[in-house]
Every structure is written in structure tokens, then in C-alpha cells.
Amino acid sequence: AQKITQTQPGMFVQEKEAVTLDCTYDTSDPSYGLFWYKQPSSGEMIFLIYQGSYDQQNATEGRYSLNFQKARKSANLVISASQLGDSAMYFCAMKGQPNTGNQFYFGTGTSLTVIP
Amino acid sequence: IAGITQAPTSQILAAGRRMTLRCTQDMRHNAMYWYRQDLGLGLRLIHYSNTAGTTGKGEVPDGYSVSRANTDDFPLTLASAVPSQTSVYFCASSVDPAGGAADTQYFGPGTRLTVL
Numbered sequence: 121a122q123k124i125t126q127t128q129p130g131m132f133v134q135e136k137e138a139v140t141l142d143c144t145y146d147t148s149d150p151s152y153g154l155f156w157y158k159q160p161s162s163g164e165m166i167f168l169i170y171q172g173s174y175d176q177q178n179a180t181e182g183r184y185s186l187n188f189q190k191a192r193k194s195a196n197l198v199i200s201a202s203q204l205g206d207s208a209m210y211f212c213a214m215k216g217q218p219n220t221g222n223q224f225y226f227g228t229g230t231s232l233t234v235i236p
Numbered sequence: 237i238a239g240i241t242q243a244p245t246s247q248i249l250a251a252g253r254r255m256t257l258r259c260t261q262d263m264r265h266n267a268m269y270w271y272r273q274d275l276g277l278g279l280r281l282i283h284y285s286n287t288a289g290t291t292g293k294g295e296v297p298d299g300y301s302v303s304r305a306n307t308d309d310f311p312l313t314l315a316s317a318v319p320s321q322t323s324v325y326f327c328a329s330s331v332d333p334a335g336g337a338a339d340t341q342y343f344g345p346g347t348r349l350t351v352l
Contacts, residue, residue, distance in 0.1 A: 153337030165279075165326060165343035172338055191242075211278060215337050223269070223294055224341055226278040 122147050126227035139181075140187070141197040141230045143212035152216045154195040155224070157188065159209040165198050168210075171195055178215050187188075206210045207234045239263070240344035242327050248350045249317050257312045259327030267333045268310035269294075269341060270302060272323040279326065285310055286333050317351045324348050328350050 122144040133139035147156065156168045171179045171186045179186040187196040199206055212227040243258045260270065266287050271279040271294075281294030285304040299321060301313045310329075314321055327344040 149337075153299050153339070155340065157343075163324070163348075164345050165328075167340055167342060170338060170340060213279075215339065215341075222285060224279075224282040226280075228276060230276045 122225045124227040140214040155213040242344040246348040265329035269328040
């Protein structure tokens with residue numbers, strides 16, 4: 121069964137510092153995708169970054185990078201130079217192969233607060 | 237502006253009433269999804285449609301029905317609402333779920349539903 125675990129219900133970070141949000145997953149699919157979404161207080165779900173299980177390099181998108189450790193089944197999100205606007209809920213999600221269902225499996229989220 | 241629209245933004249509904257949540261996308265994506273978001277549980281898939289004319293059940297389908305008459309629209313119907321269906325409902329779409337693990341899902345702004 122597919123499963124995503126986010127063990128940090130809440131995190132605090134000082135403005136301009138870097139922060140790592142943890143995500144571990146469980147799957148038997150040989151090919152899968154890992155995603156991070158941001159949900160600000162306004163409620164919308166914003167796609168941030170994607171990592172494929174066969175990608176050789178960690179994904180990066182601006183200040184966001186994904187620390188992918190396949191053997192440990194972890195896909196941590198790193199936000200560099202935190203800004204006040206980064207305060208939000210962050211969700212990790214996984215998608216497997218079509219033959220095991222096309223749905224995304226979401227973690228329970230981490231609430232990040234950036235302190236001025 | 238291309239994207240996903242949902243209506244209504246919010247709704248208070250008496251138990252036992254019928255309600256349809258609307259979702260429209262203009263990105264010509266093949267697949268569409270309905271999720272519900274509850275505190276502490278993350279997002280859970282209700283129903284999905286990989287292409288117009290087809291639908292499938294997700295993790296929590298009971299009490300909900302969907303239809304996909306065309307590419308753009310994917311309404312979610314609660315035939316007889318119950319208080320446990322109080323939640324925030326998100327519609328999402330993706331290009332091609334059969335394309336593998338890289339098929340990113342993009343979300344609408346959500347509908348906040350309260351069933352009394």
C-alpha cells in the first residue's frame with residue numbers, strides 16, 4: 121500500500137534562514153513521483169516541486185529543493201532564505217504507476233511559520 | 237486565465253438536502269479529481285475521471301457521485317448530505333494520468349461545505 125508520512129505537525133523558522141520539511145513514503149512501485157504543495161491561509165493548493173524516482177539529481181525550483189534519498193524512502197523539502205510569505209501548510213504527495221491507481225497519496229501536512 | 241474554477245466558494249446546507257459542487261477546467265486536461273480535506277487527515281480522493289465518459293472511485297466515495305460528460309466539467313453530487321460531509325472540497329486536473337508518475341495535479345480554489 122502507498123503511504124506518505126509527515127511527522128512534523130508544525131515548524132518555525134527565522135526569516136532568511138533555511139528550513140527542511142520531512143517526508144517519508146512507502147511504496148512497492150518501481151516508478152513513482154513525489155510532489156510538494158503549498159497551501160497558504162487563503163486555501164488554494166499550489167504545486168511547488170516534483171521528483172521522479174528515477175531522476176539522478178535532486179529537483180530544484182528557485183528557493184525550493186527536494187532532498188531525495190531513495191534508499192531511505194525520504195523526500196524532504198528544503199526552503200532556502202525563508203520569507204514571511206512562506207508561512208503556510210506544506211503537503212507531500214506521491215503518485216504511483218497507472219496500474220496501481222492514478223491517485224495522489226497525501227501526507228497530513230506540516231504547518232510552517234516564518235518568524236520576522 | 238487558464239485554470240480550474242469551482243462553485244460555490246462556500247455553502248451551508250441542511251442535512252438531507254441534495255447538493256452539486258461544480259468544477260470546470262480550461263486546460264484541456266484529460267483527468268480530473270475530487271478530494272476532500274479534513275483537519276489532520278490531509279487530502280483524500282473521493283472520485284476521479286481519467287478521461288471524458290469514464291469515472292472511478294477513490295479512497296472515500298460513499299455518499300458522493302460524479303459524472304464526466306465532457307472534458308471540461310466534473311461535477312460532484314451529494315445526494316443526501318450528512319454532517320460528516322462537512323469539509324473543504326478540492327477539484328484537480330492533470331494532463332494524462334497514464335503518462336506515468338510525473339503527471340502533476342493542479343488544484344482549484346476549493347469549496348467550503350458545511351452540513352448542519
